[in-house]
Amino acid sequence: QVQLVESGGGLVQPGGSLRLSCNASGSSLDHYAIGWFRQAPGKEREGIACISGADGGIYYADSVKNRFTASRDNAKDTRYLQMNSLNAEDHAIYYCAAEIFTGYVCSLGKGYDYWGQGTEVTVSS
Numbered sequence: 001q002v003q004l005v006e007s008g009g010g011l012v013q014p015g016g017s018l019r020l021s022c023n024a025s026g027s028s029l030d031h032y033a034i035g036w037f038r039q040a041p042g043k044e045r046e047g048i049a050c051i052s053g054a055d056g057g058i059y060y061a062d063s064v065k066n067r068f069t070a071s072r073d074n075a076k077d078t079r080y081l082q083m084n085s086l087n088a089e090d091h092a093i094y095y096c097a098a099e100i101f102t103g104y105v106c107s108l109g110k111g112y113d114y115w116g117q118g119t120e121v122t123v124s125s
Contacts (some may be wrong), residue, residue, distance in 0.1 A: 002027040002098050002114050004034075009094060009119030012094035018082045018121060021094030024077040030054040033099050034079040036070065038092035038121075045095075051079055057105035063076025063089075086123045095107040 008020040025124055035050040048061045051070040058070050069082040079096065098111035 002029070002032060004096050004098060004114055004116035006094065006096050006116040006119040009121045011122045012086055013054060013122065013125050014087050014123055015085050016123075017082070018086065020081040020083065020094055020096075020121075022079045022081075022116060024079075025075055026067035029064070029072075029077050029079065029098070030074070031102055033112075033113050035097045035099070035106065036068075036081050036089075037095045037097060037108070037112075039095070040089075040092040040111060043092075046092075049081060050106035050108055052104060052106040053100055056101075056103070059106055059108070061108065069072070069075075086121070088123050090124045092122050095119075105123060 004025045005023050033052045039045040047063045049070045050060045054074050067085045071080045079114045094117050098114040098118045099111040
């Protein structure tokens with residue numbers, strides 16, 4: 001069973017950048033998709049990106065496309081989410097989650113069974 005720990009959240013000014021990390025233990029991520037989700041105050045949880053296995057495809061929701069970049073470090077069993085051009089609408093708690101996946105391009109459905117504890121991103125001047 002995989003365990004996930006997010007880090008990298010914090011306070012950033014509008015237009016700034018942050019990089020979130022999702023570190024896995026208990027299992028290699030080679031056969032997992034890692035999804036990135038966020039939940040803003042008073043809103044439903046939103047899937048924003050996912051990255052497939054060791055070398056599979058990456059998917060972005062329209063809300064973050066061209067601003068956020070998901071990447072991987074297989075040797076460290078870690079996935080990253082680089083977030084640029086942050087604005088007030090990006091203020092949320094960000095989670096990474098894992099689902100067993102052997103395809104090429106992941107999706108952001110309800111198959112994610114393993115979740116990290118979340119890390120808060122605050123965008124404010």
